[in-house]
Amino acid sequence: MEMTDENTVMVMKNVMSASVLPAPEGYESRLDCWERITGRKAGKCAHEICNRPATHGALAVRAFxxxxxxxxxxxxxxxARRTEMLYVHGPLVKM
Ligand SMILES: [Zn+2]
Structure with missing residues (x-):
């Protein structure tokens, strides 16, 4: 898996029902996958205008x-459950 640059902001749309999908093979959860691929600890939510702690690994596709x-x-x-488009700052992990 690859990761995007930390300075990129991408317009994303969450995959519906992602909460019932299994974690990527070999990882405990999507958040665990993000942390291990990026080598970072998840801090704040990556939605640009949100400051809450990140507790989930959101699964999304690029809009437009x-x-x-x-x-x-x-x-x-x-x-992680929002249905509208979100501006998300990197790094994102590309599956
Ligand atoms: Zn948030």
Whole structure:
């Protein structure tokens, strides 16, 4: 898996029902995957205008893009469930 640059901001849309999908193979959770691929501890939610602690690994695709890959970013519980488009700062992990 790859990660995006930490300075990028991408417009993302959460994958619906992601909460019932299994963690990526070999990881305890999506947040664990994000932490191990990026080598960082998840701090705050990656939604640009949110300051809550990140407790979830959100699963999202890029809006307005032909890129169909799924990306993981650290999110609070609320933002992990949002249905609108979100501005998310990197790094995101590309699955
Ligand atoms: Zn949030």
């Amino acid at each position: 893009s032909t890129d169909t890959a799924r990306y993981i970013f650290p999110a609070c519980e609320t933002c």
